[in-house]
Amino acid sequence: MGWVELGFWASLSFLFSLVATFYSSKIVMSFSSRRGMVAVDVHKPNKPLVPTLGGLAILTGFLLPVLLFSLSNPESWIRAIIVVVTALLSSAVGIYDDFKPLKGLTKVYLTVPLVLPVMLGHFLSPDKVVIGRPVVPLVGRLRLTIIYWLLLPLAVAGPANAVNMLEVFNGVMPIMCSIGLVPTTLTALILGKGDAVIYYMALLGSLVGYYPYNKYPSRLFTGNVGSLMVGSVIGCVAVLGGTEFVTLVALMPHLLNAFLVISTTRGLKERRSIKSRPIRVRDNGLLEASRDPRAPITLTRLILSISGPMSEQEVIRALTLLEVVAGTLATVSGLMYMLGGI
């Protein structure tokens, strides 16, 4: 694919998904309100009810340009099918979880097989779905013949659950994932993975189109349907585009949060099943870190223990700035690929 064609498709994917998500979010918001599909915004003193399932709008906005691109570029259809199937399967797990909450471990078990479309695609068409030689900065392509395949099941389940676990404040998921998608898109461009650039741009457009509804104070919640889908697509495209390392760096705040939660709750537990909350809301609306030793350690609790009590907007700003740091490190990592002779 030439630069002009890539530029055209990347811009089209971004704009198409942005507009489609923006308008479908309105429809989802009104549908969820009418059907009583609402969730409590626990970080507000008056505990308002907010319509949920906003992830369906992200999914719609993402799928349309990806399908359009695959129809116009038959040589990349198998990779597009992999991305579409992964997005649909992860959304199915998410929507089930939204209606009937799954246990933490069950959710992980259900997200591990989401890597199967990638593996199947590789076995059916190894020349079009090339995986197994991740690129890292300074060094270049790694020789991980066996270990890569052992770690592959975590490539989609890891980001899916990590994004899901940090989706705790208004607007945090779309803003953090959008910032994280900038270095991954840039790296895919450096590596010459044209269709990965298009998938990333479609996802970025979706998240930007969705943000006005989810930003503080939220009018629409993403739900597990959205956070699991966004994380899965990030992981899936990272494997297809060879941007695994940059994705790992870009998602460092998410992964650090997941790592702290898993280690301090002694296993994978669904957040709704954890009795002692990591943060508490004061009467004046400020958030503070729990001093209960049984409460799990989360990134937000860590932030609040460093800063002292803060408003929800300040916590969102702190998380955004942390993602800017991670995004900058990921961008530097991507630029360093060139030093590794890629």
Add this chain to the structure above:
Amino acid sequence: MRGVERVTLILGGLLTFYWSLLLLILVVVNEAVLTLPTSLLRSLVGMGLYVAWLYFVYRFSLYIFYKFIGRS
């Protein structure tokens, strides 16, 4: 210093530190570990270094957390 700036400085510094350490391990693996004689030995030592990095990240993050939760 205000809360948000303080958090960004401390945790941003922490992320940068973890990232630098990971790059250092990548270089060590490429320059030293990949010259080891057998594939099994290379895999074991290489993976050992990455696991050690992960364990360090975990322990050091907990250390930072308890340091600040004790003060607040």
